[in-house]
Amino acid sequence: MTESKRETERKYEPPSSGLGGLPDLTGAGPVASVTASGPEELDAVYHDTADLRLAGSSATLRRRTGGPDAGWHLKLPLAGDTREEMRAPLSDEVPDALRALLLSRTRGAPLRPVMRIRSTRSVRHLRDAQGAVLAELSLDEVRANSLLPGGGRAEWQEVEAELADGVGAGLFDTVERKFRKKGINRADSPSKFVRALRDTGAAAEGARRPGYATAAAPGSPGRYVLTYLEEQVATLVALDPAARRDLPDAVHRMRVTCRRLRSCLRSYRSVLDRRVTDPVRAELKWLAGELGLARDQEVLRERLTAGLAALPGDLVLGPAAARLRVWDVSEGEEGRTHTLEALASDRYLRLLDALEGLLRQPPLRAGAAGKPARTMARAVLKEYDRLAGRVDHALELPPGADRDAALHQARKEAKKLRYAAEVARPVLGKPVKRLGKRAKGLQQLLGDHQDSVVAQETLRELAVAAHAAGETAFTWGVLLGQERAGARAREEALPSVWRTVSEPALRAALAP
The missing domain is CATH 1.20.120 (Four Helix Bundle (Hemerythrin (Met), subunit A))
Known part of the structure; x- marks a missing residue:
């Protein structure tokens, strides 16, 4: 069984005088008091593939003993200073649940111990006027031993600041201003593991994902x-x-x-x-x-649930909500x-x-x-021409199943044009950005139409099932009628939306 939490933290290099030279943060912003605890001894063995695929994707997996959170810890990067940490109870082997979450990074390569990191940690809690913890400062004396061939040892000190849940990142900035006055700066390594790989000389290149471009x-x-x-x-x-x-x-x-x-x-x-x-x-x-x-299924469920909830009470007959949940x-x-x-x-x-x-x-x-503008413009315009052919074909067809299928194909081509425009945006700039934005609008219109077509078929099936069970199918018929009307409205809007995409001046601006 695993549990998950998000942590927002930053690491700092202590001053030349060592960890004892940290400033008193009482009065820094909302910090009303600082309390201390420790020291405690932490012993972590980091696991990775032989070629360090986890480190290369900014993920870490460790088995840690000591401290209040002993066990297996998997950390995955999120935005900015935030990571998601998943924990599993202490065991001899990597828990299957955590191993599965790493499969896209390891691609099935075996995990093995690659680094042992021991830390002597003292903790300072930054508290507000009510005594609630705002942040935790961990003052660590670190000793790393590489378990990889050719690896060595390394020692350093660091300060780790972690925000409590619900505390804004502005507190980091307040603390950093105090730190900088004492010569304390942000660490250049995002984690102990990455620094240990670098400082022990053990395949440090694995700590960075290669730039294949x-x-x-x-x-x-x-x-x-x-x-x-x-x-x-x-x-x-x-x-x-x-x-x-x-x-x-x-x-x-x-x-x-x-x-x-x-x-x-x-x-x-x-x-x-x-x-x-x-x-x-x-x-x-x-x-x-x-x-x-x-x-x-998720899209269809949300659509049908919203449609049912929006109906007036006198149009909802029978156990419609219950049948929808069972379905x-x-x-x-x-x-x-x-x-x-x-x-x-x-x-x-x-x-x-x-x-x-x-x-x-x-x-x-x-x-x-080749010439980037010419190559990228040709690729985008080729996708535009494919889309134009699909839309023209769909508009020539009478309403019905054939037109529905043709509109669905046009939707797919609109996506391809949009994505081709994304690739070309750094080269072709505003014209291709506008084309991509308009292609997205067309895609959304056609997507809503297709969702309505699928919903109609499901509503018919629900109506048949309700009738067979002796229930009234009235409500499903009402919803089906609404979906048909909505699909017709989108078909009627298509020519005007398509004109914004096929504007001659926009296409001419991309001509190679």
Whole structure:
């Protein structure tokens, strides 16, 4: 069993006089008093892969004894100074729950002890006028021993400041002003583990994720495309633990990242050889499909629940809310199972390996060294032309199933145009930014239309099930009628929305 918390902390180098030279922080901002405790002895063994994949992605895993929180600690980076820490009880082996959360980073490589860090810690609590703890200062005398081949030993002192829950980061700034006057500055290592790797001389390069985009020349189309791909692969890896834990919007964001990667690999075939990238695109499509079951169910549940809640009471007949909950539980479990099975599969790990390999040895084509504005504009305009063909075809069809399917295809093309524009934005600037924004508006309109089409089919199924159970299907019919009317309204709005995307002046501004 694991528990999770968010921690916001900063590390500092003590003054030349050592830890005893820290200033008294009483009266600094809301700090009314400072209390001290300790010392205590902490003994942590850090685990990583042989090539330090966790350190390379700013994650740490340790088994710590001593102190009030002995056990296994997994820390994953969030924004700024914040990290998420997951804890599991003390045991001899890495807990399976934590090992699974690291799978996207380790890609199945075994975890092993790589560093032992012992600390003698004294603690100072910064308290407000009511005695509540605002922050904790940990004064650490650190001794690190590398467990890697060729590693050595290192010793240093540091101060770690951690905010209490609910305390704003402004307190950090107040404390730092006091610190700077005493010659105390921010540490240049984000964690003890990273500093230990550096100072012991044990494979310190593993503490940094390599910049794969440097395989292409600065300012070239290849550099821009590889930079975008590297960012998206990092996002995919970082979202994996949240998706496994079913955190809000995690599966959706992971699925969108798959789409961004697929679109980039398709749109910029002049930069990267499709003989290498097409198999990767196929696997990204598979993963997005597996994740889509859970996400589609989530979207549909929210839509139907909101529609039912918005109906006047006299239009809600029978146990409609109860039937909707039963439907959601039965359908939702299937989607969740698909997600977890996909993320636990060897196929998924092979995809992650393939993405890493693509970045490490990018299959650059001649276009990777071409003129960036010309190359990027051609890729964006090619996606625009595909979208235009889809929209024109859909508008020619009469209302019905064929038009619904055509509009769904146009929605997919709008996404591809939007993502191609994202890649090109550093080169083409405001014109492509405007085009991407308008493509997003079109995508949202068509997406709402498709959601309505799917909802109509589900509402029919719920109505049939209700009738078979001897319940009235009246409420489901009302909701179905509303969805049909909404879909028609979006179809009627399509020509005007499309005109904003197909504005000749906007397209001309991108002409190579």
